[in-house]
Each structure stands twice: as C-alpha cells, then as structure tokens.
Amino acid sequence: MHILACVKQTPKSDNVKIDPVTGCLIRSGAESAMNPFDEYALEEAVVLKEQMGGSVSVITMGPPAAENVLRESIARGADKVYQLSDVAFAGSDTWSTSYALAKGAGKIDELEKIDVIICGKQTNDSDTGHIGPQISAWLNWPNAAFVKKVLAVSENSLTVERLTEAGTDVIELPFPCVISVVKEISNPRVRSIKGRMAAKRAEVVKWTAEDIAADKNKLGIKNCPTRVVKSFSPTRSTNAVVVEGANAREKAAKLVEMLKENKYI
Amino acid sequence: MNEWKNVWILAEVSQGKISPTAYELLTAGKSLAEDLGEKLCAVLLGKEVKKLAQDLFDHGAEVVYVCDAPELENYIDDIYAKTLNGMIQAYKPNKFLLPATNLGRSLSAKTAIFAATGLTADATEVVINKEDGQLHATRPTFGGNLMATITCARTRPEMCSLRPMSYPRAPKTEGKNGEVVEFAFDGQKYTSLAKFLKFIKSEGEGLDLSETDVIVAGGRGVGKAEGFELLGKLAARLGGAVAASRAPVDNGWIEYRRQIGLTGRTVKPKLYIACGISGQIQHMAGCSGADVLVAINKDPDAPIMKMAHYAVEGDLYEVIPAMLEALDK
16 A cells, blocks of 8 residues: 655744734744655554554655654654655745646656545645645545545555534545544654664655646746735734632622623623 | 526435425525525425425525435435536526534535535635626635635535534515426436435434534543533523533543534534633634524633633532522522
C-alpha cells in the first residue's frame, strides 16, 4: 500500500504576533513547525503502512526552508519526501495550492501508484480545510473529509467514519482516494533516534512548477481566483464586570443573583 | 460576467430537516441581494426535499432550486459537488453562500474546483462592495489573530462558506410565495465511487451544542476528566450542555465534538460559562457570539477575565458547587 501524506510548514500557533499598528502578522522570529493537524495525517499514514505493508510518501509545497517538515516526516516514519518549491507558487490561494499538490501527487502516482492521500483537517494558519477535498477534485478521486477513524482497510478500499454535526457517517472509499482527518484519528508518535538519523540523511526530492507540468496560469498570487484585499486585528471587548465577594460562596451567590436579575437564567 | 446573476445560499438538509444555518444564510444573503438588486435564491439537494421549499420561501427565499433524487439521500462529496456544479453552470449565480459546517466546508471546496472559481472559507461577515459589486468576505485567520477580507474578482460565482452563528436566523412569515425551479439529477454524470454505508446518530450525553441556550465550558483549569461531571451538573441545572476548550479534548477528558473554538465548533448561546479557560483567541473565536459570557478563573489576569461580561475570580471547584447551592435557594 502506498500512502501520500500532505503536510505544510506553518507558524507555531502560540507564536503568532500581530503588529498593533499595521495589523499585519510579524513573521520574523516566528518559529515554524509542521501544521499540527498534519501530524495526525502523517501518523495515520504510518499506521496504515505498518498494518498493510508498503510505504509512506510525503509532499509539501513551500519555500526552501519548508524542507524541515519533510525531514521531520522522515523522523516520524515516512519513506520518501517531495517538496514543491518555485516562485511561481508564491501567494497561491487554496484553489492554486490544491492544483499544484494534485499535479505533484500525479507525478508521484506515475512513479509509484498511490492508494490513499491523507491530509490534515485544516492548517493552523489559514484554517480553510479546502485542500483535501480540492486535491480530490483535481484528481477526480473520491474523498471524505473530517474522517475520525479508519474502520477497515483492504487491498483495494478504506472504510472510514466521518464526523458530522449530528453523528457519524460510515463511508467506503475504493482506492485511489483522498481523506482529510481530524485529530481523533491517531496519536502522533515521538521521533525515534533512528528516525532522526534517517531524517538527516534523507534525500528531499525537489520539484518546480515545470517539473510537475503545472500550468503557470493557474499558479501564484497573480493567477489564483481569490485575493486578500485587507487584513486587520480583531477587536475585543474589555468591559468585564468583576463579581465581588469575600469568598467563592459569596461570589457565586452574587453571580447567580445578577444572572437572574438580568433574566439570563 | 453580466450573465451571472442572483445570490444563492445552500440550504443544508440534515436528517430530512432544513438545518438552521440555512436561515442564517438567508439573512446574510438578503442584504447582498438587496444591495445588488438581484434575487435571493436557495438551493435544496436531497431525497424528497421539494416539500421543504415552502419553508425557505417563508424565510425570505424568492426562488428555490431543487434537485430531488434518491441518489442524494446521503452526503457523498462527488455526487453533491457534481450536482451543484451542474446547477451552477445551468443557472449562473453571481454569489453563492454555503454553511461552514462539516458538509458545507467539504462540499464548497470540491465544488469550487469543478466550477473553476474562487472560494473564501469560514467567513464571519459578507458585504457587497458598492463600487464594483464584488463580494467582500471577512474571515478570521492565523488562529483568529488576524482578520482578512477576501475577494474573487475574475470568476463567478464568488463562493464563500459562512461560519455558523455569524448571522441571526431570518424571521418566518408563513404563506409567502416563491418560484420552485426543479433541476433534473443526471445519474450518468453525477456519480462517485464512494459508497455511503450508514449513519450513526451521536450518542453523546446532553444536548446538541447548537441547540442549547446555555453552555458550561471547561478548560485546562478543570484539570481532570471527572471535573466535567461537576460542569455537567451545573449545565443540567441550567438546562444546558457541556463543552470544552482545546486542552481538555487534547488530554482526552472530553470528546472532540464538544470542542469550542477555531478548530472546534462555533456556538452562540444566550449564556456561556467558561470555567478554567484562559481565553486564548482560538477559543474565543468559537464563543464570542454568546449574549452573555461568564468567566470563572483562579487567575485574575487570564485574558478571558477582560473579555467576559462577568468575571469571577476563584476556583471552579468552589464556585460551581456554591452556584448550584445558590440556584437551589
């Protein structure tokens, strides 16, 4: 079984700082790491490999420094890693990003047939959740998003549980297919020493837009359909009523009284 | 581009009923349609859903596009996205709002590729730019630390998924008239290799988070799984449900579907009681729409103590039992 996990290098979420004057993100000094949701995707890929035999490939799109998340992937059990890096990709929205990743996946598929592509539910920087379903659209493969459990895996299909607001759907997806997974799917493992050694030595395959035969008219900030026209800091209210009292009991009584008075309870 | 007209909203159907997000989208869509001088239209996909059209008229839709087919009984991404794209190409909407629910997020993403157009995810505000008539969709990004306004200038429809609870539900006026347009399901084209096997209703305890007026949420400060039993007592006493911030879910104290925040769910109850929650912006993104926010926290300097309407400095293990006592008086 050949599984392809998609990962992204993103700012560590607790490190994001906003310039109060410009409302822009301060990127300098911000530490980067693998998007936390992708850790679950990669782990599930490795679990499936261990169960069924085969290999795990990992793909990322990003600037040269994004190579780090690919080495990290090797340390966590991936076998082959691929990086899409080209100025032509810069500023791509999800439509263009998913196109590039689908082209990259297509090329990997030619080298070694892919059975399943696994993406994280969303990234922690742009939070869209688009990429998994969109890769599947470009490839015309079946997909399911918000997958919380792989119930069964066979030689030619996956049976998965999909989280919905009202409950759980059970879906069968024949290979090749794409799933995007929520964190309930797996428990990411700690990197082994052997894995870290392998990560250092691993070869990162680097492809440009031309290498994956991507149409440049579909890539980058100039060609992608959406554009950010404004960004600003969200406003927050700061007018809390502090509930006074000598102890927890007094405060609780006062709070209940105020909530009742205002008919909130 | 002039051939693309009207504002569409997707009326999600869940277990045979119109999801409340449809009424929120009708509110958001109505102001867009009025600004453009175009019609507000709803889209219904499913099995035996035509009868639901009247309810959408009663909530403000002028036209309801229906695709009613047994194949649409359950949600399969390919079948829905191909059908929706078929409708888009046939009727050419200008703007298209979908709910940022699990179904809506996944469906909007796939449909945008088939329809070769741009999509903004999880917006909390949508307006029409008066100068060029474009949709300006504003959304939280970078974990809620930054708001971004996004446009889609060159392709139509301009698609956007809208975060649940961002707009109030449209009011209902019974017996309103509207036009039903039936779109024929093409069983040859709208296919998928994926198979829907079954639906399992959530057996999670308590009320659904989107249906309840009161939510008692716990954070890292709860400290242990058993702590949620105490929160549950308060929730039960107030007729509400229990929820959590990210840390308790990561620690396995409570199930993921109860997580509120950017990576969980968005709620808009009348009363939200945050216990032992520090108030990181990622969490606040999911609960700041509450009418009244109460914070109970040992740390008077926790960010939530400034964002809440009522701040109680104290140990939740002392304050909650005392609240239960006070409520029983």
